Amino acid sequence: MGAKKIIKNIADFLNLTNFTINGKKRSLKDLLKKLKEKRVKILRALKNECSEEEEKALNEELELISFHIRKAKKKLEDLS
Amino acid sequence: MSKNIFFPLTLILLAYGFYKSADFQAISAGIAIFLFGMLSLEQGFKSFSGGILDRVLKFSTDKLYKSLLFGVVSTSIMQSSSLVSILTISFLGAGLITLAQGIGVIFGANLGTTTGAWLVAGYGLKVNIGAYAMPMLVFGTLFVFQKNSSLKGVGYILTGLGFLFLGIHYMKEGFEAFKSTIDLSAYAVGGFKGLFLFTLIGIVATVVMQSSHATLVLIITALSAGQISYENALALAIGANVGTTITAILGAMSSNIEGKRLAAAHLIFNLVTGLIAIVFIGQIVALVDWSATQLSIAHDNYTLKLAIFHTIFNTIGILVMIPFINTLVHFLEKTLQMKPSDDEIGHDNVAYLNEAALEFPQSAMGAIIRETKHLYENAFEIIAHGLNLKRGKIVSSLELEEVIKFTHSKKYIDIEDFYEKRIKDIYSDIITFSTKAQANMSPKSIENLYRLKLASRDIVEAVKNTKHLQKNIVKFSAHPNQYIKKEYALIKLSIAELLRNINIIATTDEEDVIILLLSKIRVNTQKYDIISNGKLDELIRNKHITNQMATSLMNDSVYVYNIRNKLCNMAEILFIEANSDLKHLQEELHITQEEVESLLEQKE
Numbered sequence: 001m002g003a004k005k006i007i008k009n010i011a012d013f014l015n016l017t018n019f020t021i022n023g024k025k026r027s028l029k030d031l032l033k034k035l036k037e038k039r040v041k042i043l044r045a046l047k048n049e050c051s052e053e054e055e056k057a058l059n060e061e062l063e064l065i066s067f068h069i070r071k072a073k074k075k076l077e078d079l080s
Numbered sequence: 081m082s083k084n085i086f087f088p089l090t091l092i093l094l095a096y097g098f099y100k101s102a103d104f105q106a107i108s109a110g111i112a113i114f115l116f117g118m119l120s121l122e123q124g125f126k127s128f129s130g131g132i133l134d135r136v137l138k139f140s141t142d143k144l145y146k147s148l149l150f151g152v153v154s155t156s157i158m159q160s161s162s163l164v165s166i167l168t169i170s171f172l173g174a175g176l177i178t179l180a181q182g183i184g185v186i187f188g189a190n191l192g193t194t195t196g197a198w199l200v201a202g203y204g205l206k207v208n209i210g211a212y213a214m215p216m217l218v219f220g221t222l223f224v225f226q227k228n229s230s231l232k233g234v235g236y237i238l239t240g241l242g243f244l245f246l247g248i249h250y251m252k253e254g255f256e257a258f259k260s261t262i263d264l265s266a267y268a269v270g271g272f273k274g275l276f277l278f279t280l281i282g283i284v285a286t287v288v289m290q291s292s293h294a295t296l297v298l299i300i301t302a303l304s305a306g307q308i309s310y311e312n313a314l315a316l317a318i319g320a321n322v323g324t325t326i327t328a329i330l331g332a333m334s335s336n337i338e339g340k341r342l343a344a345a346h347l348i349f350n351l352v353t354g355l356i357a358i359v360f361i362g363q364i365v366a367l368v369d370w371s372a373t374q375l376s377i378a379h380d381n382y383t384l385k386l387a388i389f390h391t392i393f394n395t396i397g398i399l400v401m402i403p404f405i406n407t408l409v410h411f412l413e414k415t416l417q418m419k420p421s422d423d424e425i426g427h428d429n430v431a432y433l434n435e436a437a438l439e440f441p442q443s444a445m446g447a448i449i450r451e452t453k454h455l456y457e458n459a460f461e462i463i464a465h466g467l468n469l470k471r472g473k474i475v476s477s478l479e480l481e482e483v484i485k486f487t488h489s490k491k492y493i494d495i496e497d498f499y500e501k502r503i504k505d506i507y508s509d510i511i512t513f514s515t516k517a518q519a520n521m522s523p524k525s526i527e528n529l530y531r532l533k534l535a536s537r538d539i540v541e542a543v544k545n546t547k548h549l550q551k552n553i554v555k556f557s558a559h560p561n562q563y564i565k566k567e568y569a570l571i572k573l574s575i576a577e578l579l580r581n582i583n584i585i586a587t588t589d590e591e592d593v594i595i596l597l598l599s600k601i602r603v604n605t606q607k608y609d610i611i612s613n614g615k616l617d618e619l620i621r622n623k624h625i626t627n628q629m630a631t632s633l634m635n636d637s638v639y640v641y642n643i644r645n646k647l648c649n650m651a652e653i654l655f656i657e658a659n660s661d662l663k664h665l666q667e668e669l670h671i672t673q674e675e676v677e678s679l680l681e682q683k684e
């Protein structure tokens with residue numbers, strides 16, 4: 001067995017081959033979780049009574065969060 | 081003046097010595113070869129400093145015991161406390177480690193030097209060390225000629241070790257031969273008089289050679305040849321320990337105040353250790369004898385006993401000083417302070433860029449990142465005060481509409497003057513320093529450095545745009561026309577919002593907050609651009625503002641757009657790209673201009 005093959009086998013055994021991708025996936029999943037929690041909070045806040053300005057600001061933030069949730073989900077699909 | 085006399089005098093004395101004695105020539109050549117070997121060894125280890133060495137230093141100094149251990153291990157491996165001192169000063173100067181961490185490393189390095197004494201006394205004198213030198217020099221030189229920088233580094237280390245061995249060999253031979261002509265031991269001085277005299281000689285010899293290691297090897301070889309007495313050798317070793325601080329002091333000359341504090345700490349530590357060794361010399365010698373018996377070292381093996389002595393008195397120094405590290409840090413911070421600026425605005429200079437930080441690529445990069453952040457802090461002050469906003473209110477949780485009601489002072493500041501005193505010199509120093517630093521950097525680091533230079537340029541341009549904006553802010557903020565007054569209030573609000581968001585990005589660890597805020601800045605930059613959102617047309621069409629006001633507003637909206645864009649780009653580079661965990665998240669989720677436009681279109 002060549003040296004390269006040995007290194008590859010060890011890397012496969014230790015699950016190191018997709019190390020970077022797995023790291024990215026983990027960070028994206030963590031971020032997605034936080035964004036979803038944030039979205040729930042904003043939706044809850046919108047249900048409560050708030051001023052027109054506050055409602056506008058919350059809606060703007062909700063749009064941005066939804067945009068990033070969509071983007072993060074797509075990136076996760078691409079990485080899988 | 082003294083340098084002008086000292087150098088030629090040394091040359092003349094050496095020439096006279098060479099003329100009179102061939103053995104003196106051999107000893108001097110041995111010292112010279114040894115010192116050259118140390119230079120080569122340092123060069124070799126430096127070529128690995130782009131990775132292992134500085135990364136280890138950065139992550140293995142968070143606790144005092146780790147700092148001490150790093151100092152001991154790195155000095156033992158590299159056989160150069162000078163290199164460890166320079167590395168520590170470099171990282172401290174760049175603000176990558178604290179003074180207490182640096183002191184820990186220096187204390188450890190002092191103990192690490194004792195391994196050199198053990199190696200020479202236990203091994204170097206017992207074998208024909210010169211025989212090992214030859215193959216090392218040949219193989220080392222072959223490696224030095226390789227293109228690969230790692231192989232080159234290995235080559236320098238091998239030649240360095242080869243020269244060290246060769247130097248020791250010549251010193252040993254020289255002293256052996258010297259014995260037959262002059263017996264230096266006849267000049268031995270006993271008692272406390274001898275102790276002080278030889279301590280002083282040890283200090284002077286180390287200051288001249290700038291290496292306690294070289295002095296120690298010289299002492300051990302002279303001791304093994306019986307040219308100096310054991311008592312005097314102990315005093316010389318104490319002197320060498322005190323004299324070695326000169327390397328740290330010289331290294332700190334080109335460093336900032338932190339580097340100078342570390343050099344002072346090194347001096348204090350070695351002086352205290354030396355003093356303890358002199359005062360308790362009898363007790364320490366007794367402890368050395370006891371330890372030698374325990375280690376089965378012969379009673380008359382003075383070279384190994386010297387190594388034990390060196391280890392014991394450095395260990396005692398560390399044990400005595402450890403409880404006082406925080407007091408020492410406090411004392412040094414109080415006594416050694418930066419000179420305060422004497423003009424009204426306060427001319428600000430670089431805080432992290434110094435020659436010492438240039439020594440290693442990672443410390444240079446760290447220094448540039450910190451200095452760019454320093455530049456941004458100054459820019460934040462100028463932009464906020466330039467628009468007559470209070471910095472404290474911007475970073476508070478107060479509603480932004482309320483923030484813009486508070487004014488910084490009765491009259492607006494002179495941005496040009498502030499720019500000259502707090503931005504221009506720092507910016508120019510960052511660019512000069514970066515150019516010097518990239519000479520030792522890898523292509524990837526050079527690319528990162530280029531991005532940091534762009535961040536600095538963005539900061540400078542944001543300040544310049546604020547200067548242009550200020551004129552009309554002053555003019556229209558108190559204007560009777562309510563429409564134009566409102567637009568300029570919105571401009572102030574927009575900048576205040578930007579500064580607040582960047583401050584949050586700079587201080588939070590929450591990735592979701594950072595990603596969302598950056599996107600928010602990008603979206604709002606586009607949304608509040610009154611040219612693209614049609615607001616300007618509306619004001620003109622309804623004749624709410626004059627044509628002149630419209631022109632001013634149009635020009636100023638460009639300045640605002642630029643400030644927002646520049647500072648957003650800067651924040652991405654400085655606060656996100658410099659953080660490796662956030663970097664790839666931002667790469668994946670970065671909001672593009674098309675996406676900003678599409679988001680705004682959806683809203684409409």
